[in-house]
Amino acid sequence: MSNSVLHQRSSKDVLFALLKQNRSFQIGLGLKLVIGSLFASAYLTELFSPFIRSAINGDLWQVYRNFYAVKPNAFPYPPVMLYILSASRFIGSIFGVTSGPASFTDLFFIRLPLLFGDIVVLLVLIKWLRNVKAVVKWYWFNPIVIYITYIHGQLDILPTAFLCLSLYYLFTNRFYHFVVFLAIACATKFHIVLAIPLLAIYIYRIKQLDNKVLLRGSLFFFGLVLALNCPFMFQDGYIKMVYQNAEQNKVFESFFNLFDNYRFIFVPAAYMVILYLMFQLKFINKDILLIFLALSFGIITFFIVPSQGWYLWNMPFFIYFVIRFSAQEKYLFLLLNITYFLFFIISPKSDLPQVAQLIVARAASAGNLYSALLAYGFNVDVVLQVMFTLLQTTLLLFCISLFRLGILQIRKYKIYSQPYLIGICGDSASGKTTLSNSIMDLLGTRNTLVLKGDDMHRWERGHEKWEQITHLNPKANWLHRDLADLTDLKAGKKIQRRSYNHTSGKFTEEVKVKARRVIIYEGLHAFYLREVSNIYDLKIFMSPSEELRRYWKIQRDVNERGHQYQDVVDAIDKRVPDAIGHIIDQQTEADIVFSIIRSDSIGVNPSNDEKFALRATCANDIYFEGLLDGLINIAGLKIGHTIDRYKQVMTLEGDIGSTQVNEVAESLQLNVEELIGNAPLWQDNFYGVMQLFVLYYIFNNLKKTGVLLGQDEL
DSSP: OOHHHHTTSOHHHHHHHHHHHOHHHHHHHHHHHHHHHHOOOHIIIIIIHHHHHHIIIIIGGGHHHHHHTTOTTSOOSOHHHHHHHHHHHHHHHHTTOOSSSOOHHHHHHHHHHHHHHHHHHHHHHHHHHOOHHHHIIIIITOHHHHIIIIIIOOOTHHHHHHHHHHHHHHHTTOHHHHHHHHHHHHTTOGGGGGHHHHHHHHHHHTOOOOHHHHHHHHHHHHHHHHHHHTTTTTOHHHHHHHHSOHHHHGGGSOEEEEETTEEEEHHHHHHHHHHHHHHHOSOOOHHHHHHHHHHHHHHHHHHSOOOGGGGGGTHHHHHHHHHHTTTTTHHHHHHHHHHHHHHHHHSTTOOTTGGGTTTSGGGGGOOOHHHHHHHTTOOHHHHHHHHHHHHHHHHHHHHHHHHIIIIITGGGSTTTSSOEEEEEEESTTSSHHHHHHHHHHHHOTTTEEEEEGGGGBSSOTTOGGGGTSOTTSGGGBOHHHHHHHHHHHHTTOOEEEOOBOTTTOOBOOOEEEOOOSEEEEEETTTTTSHHHHHHOSEEEEEOOOHHHHHHHHHHHHHHTSOOOHHHHHHHHHHHHHHIIIIIGGGGGGOSEEEEEEEOTTOOSSOOTTSOEEEEEEEETTSOOHHHHHHHHTSTTOEEEEEEOSSEEEEEEESOOOHHHHHHHHHHTTOOHHHHHSSOOOOOSHHHHHHHHHHHHHHHHHHHHHTOSOOOOOO
């Protein structure tokens, strides 16, 4: 099944499709089940497995206390990890797994939850990257993940899976699902707390959540974490084994002495720098959050001598960017995998060949490569230091590469470095404001600033000048003030601007206006001045059929603005010469002209019950066939497309729901959150299609500049 189809389905359907259709996934699944049942280090056979057996044999609530007195490092994980593995091991006992020493079946049932977590990470990456082939290749067969989880026997894949799942729910705007799985992740392994400040910055800057929702979510998170830890949190053995163990204390071992009695500790200092860098960014999206998560976990493994399992924390995020950025750094990532094994194979703590102890009994007491080389007189310590240097240097280079690709490069481009300006022009009641609101729904109200040309009318309603000149005449508007405002906003400056109240006909007091990521200017003369026309990144002209526009004008001015019917009709007729002379010809400046027109089956008088068609006209050098191919699959939607030497015209007739619009956007990889940092609110029918056209144009425009990097089949 193709990438463009598979990623749109539910996670359950994706998994079933992988099981049935993806041969690579099937091979990887079989491989992991087999080696997971055959290999295990002493961590699993002598520490984790006995601890779990003791818990399910009636010692659950005292297991941390009892084991701490004998083996203080037996199980340095919070209770959720214990609950999950104990449940799996208990199921194994039903099928005849004994309570004795670790066996093949014992390993199988302990590895099942790890396999489940591994699959969760795989599915999340598929959802994020929309590239099944690349994710299966780079993640499912990643040797570090396979070694740590299925050979060595560390358990870090489970908290990593819960973290990825919580991020998935965060990015899909399911806030309380996010809170639940983040709490579970923290109650599975303590290092997940490193993500909390970064997540807080992202939520504060991106997610437009009510303060009450944030407060309830925070209280629920901390309450759930406490509840999950509650049975053990007052046990001294539990606190020391889980939160004060030797591995965690390594964080404070990398330092240099500033003065006689003071140390500068690298890890907290580096983490503070990471938090500061993220907080000061003007723009944050999903990619940037994932980059900083990768950097945070990477910095831990860089400044200390890590355990084998700690490198797994980075893998999903590293692999995400290898695929996301067209594998520009894939060779560096491959080198990271190689240097990882070179170091941990030669390390004096290496568990090779002991991991084969269940297959070959004498392997349990066999020496590792370090001891063998030492016995032959090699200066193995020098080799070890070189391997460690290569590993950590490669890790550092990869983190630098992430920062360069994901942040420094992205910030050079428009919509990240300066506002993206959209101009919407058209006659009165042509649909400018409706389209403007639709684009704001698409790109987010927090990211979008809307300026209205009516704010620059010269006079308030009732002024005698309106008897001599219409609103459509450029002389009735301060057009050059609009030019100055747009120029300042594009440069990132603040402006002072008033608004025009259509109900009262009065101007408001001027207020300070600050630029946002996207600026929409809608007005009668949006493209009238040459310099203003040239300042936009996207120009749209609204040109509905005249009968429909007159109908909209009368309905709006009578029902919404309180005008008399005859006054509105007279005003329309009075403005015709100025519309022809000053408004209509501006459409030659537009990148896209949208026209809502009557279909052949419509009667004379427009009404809400009648059918319409949408016509979009633009230059012929914009490749819209991909968008049309996505729309043509919508049942009941009729598509037409003509092209000549200068322009192309697309017509659409029929109904399309917001859900279908979203599906088309996903199939075309029009990821709004990647672009602007928030999830879109899609409209139904023609304005939903207009949203698609606008987004498609923006994406193609930015791809030409290089900001939106493609996703090659890796």
